Amino acid sequence: MSDTKKPEASLRPATKMVHGGTMRSQWGETSEAMFMTQGYVYDSAESQEARFNGEEPGYIYSRYANPTISMFEERMALLEGAEAARGTASGMAAVSSAMLACVKAGDHVVAASALFGSCLFIVSELLPRFGVECTLVDGTDLSAWKAAMRPNTTACFLESPTNPVLSVIDIAGVAEIAHEAGAKLVVDNVFATALWQSPLALGADVVVYSATKHIDGQGRCLGGVVLSSEEFLEADFKDVHRHTGPSLSPFNAWVMLKSLETFPLRVKAQTENARILADRLAEHKAIERVFYPGRADHPQADVVARQMTGGSTMVALNVAGGKAKAFALENALKVVKISNNLGDTKSLITHPATTTHQRLDDDQLAAAGIGQGTLRLSLGLEDIEDLWEDFEQALSSL
Ligand SMILES: Cc1ncc(COP(=O)(O)O)c(C=O)c1O
Known part of the structure; x- marks a missing residue:
């Protein structure tokens, strides 16, 4: 060797x-x-x-x-x-x-x-x-x-x-x-x-x-x-x-x-999808709140500016109407798949309170900032317009 x-x-x-x-x-x-x-x-x-x-x-x-x-x-x-x-x-x-x-x-x-x-x-x-x-x-x-x-x-x-x-x-x-x-x-x-x-x-x-x-x-x-x-x-x-x-x-x-070998290409493209989707979702009336590092309304925007050179491939959102509406949104999505994994080339969505963070009691969920209407989205490599159209049709069905 x-x-x-x-x-x-x-x-x-x-x-x-x-x-x-x-x-x-x-x-x-x-x-x-x-x-x-x-x-x-x-x-x-x-x-x-x-x-x-x-x-x-x-x-x-x-x-x-x-x-x-x-x-x-x-x-x-x-x-x-x-x-x-x-x-x-x-x-x-x-x-x-x-x-x-x-x-x-x-x-x-x-x-x-x-x-x-x-x-x-x-x-x-x-x-x-x-x-x-x-x-x-x-x-x-x-x-x-x-x-x-x-x-x-x-x-x-x-x-x-x-x-x-x-x-x-x-x-x-x-x-x-x-x-x-x-x-x-x-x-x-x-x-x-x-x-x-x-x-x-x-x-x-x-x-x-x-x-x-x-x-x-x-x-x-x-x-x-x-x-x-x-x-x-x-x-x-x-x-x-x-x-x-x-x-x-x-x-x-x-x-x-x-x-x-393809890590920088993939992560850059997925981050760009996340950034665009976060901004569009933040404007939608069915969404109470979007969390994305790089947006001006991020709670720690000053720290983000100091220590990160880009955002994330992940977006979190709070859906008005709690768990029922969050589940309805997940179920109505067609391109975005329901999965608790993340970082995939396929866009994935999950409801943390009932999946990845199910072990947490109510106080721990509150400390982690997770509500019943919170969804976590991992952006993949699909065309951003297909992802946006998928969200538009799913949100309009709520
Ligand atoms: C932030 C974070 N740390 C650690 C892990 C654990 O990784 P693995 O599933 O590869 O054990 C995960 C996801 O599962 C995660 O999201």
Whole structure:
């Protein structure tokens, strides 16, 4: 296996997404190869021992590392501007293993209360079972983060923009508060994507993605990725990852590696669809409220302007008439499909209170800004006029 020349640091992101991380075998294949192997063979017992000792470079077992996964990780690190990356089996594997790498019994975690249901479970239910206390705060209120910090706080966790109503949290502000207290900041960047927000550059220590979303981008494979410094990934994350087994499948890594080649094109086009649809929906009388980063009426428009270079492929809306009207709108749509997934080339809509955020009680739903009339829309790559006509016909039937 020969390493091709690494792309120059000065190359632009689109070029890096096509060439970055490629390793070619002795056959010189153009397209990256898929290494569907669990293990590796050695020339001798001495070589095997040296590999285990770390004295000889090379792969040992695909739960630890695999050439196709390495290519995906390298390309992801280039996209994010991170020192290094580790692939995981799903976004939740990325979140849970990153958080486990930051804590031990007796530690304390502070997290924004507006979280995707499974992320909320990790920080507020799972970690406390192992002696890690958690305080939830209004993520948009920096004074609440500051007040929640304790001498034993080792990690802060947030999503921005939040799932589903796209509240935007001041990442640089939270990073400063976390670092003053000696804690690490872990950011779930799924709703912004690496194209529109760079948490590491804003001061975060760890970025996590559900690669299931825009990174695959075509609704096929589950995957996740953790991006950080080499130091964090080697000293804190490596053993958690190796020995608990949230490893990415080489097949899924290959799909995602190839998907990264079109990532900037797809995300730009989907974001443009979202921006146009958000503006048109905001003018419609059946819609009470539209949430979209980049619109002047976004509740944290100033933070959006400071920390994001683009909007999102996601739009949230409040439909007048609560759950009944929200369901009626979903059911009347023809091009847009009802699905709780996001980041696909197909436009998808869901009712968070009864799906992705079903675990939340009424107070938690209110804290997350989710009403019974709230719908979350993930924009795909369809023609914007077909999407708009679909909404017009569905809204007129309400
Ligand atoms: C913000 C956010 N984080 C994490 C996840 C979990 O990702 P996965 O489904 O790949 O485990 C999701 C979606 O499922 C999500 O929307």
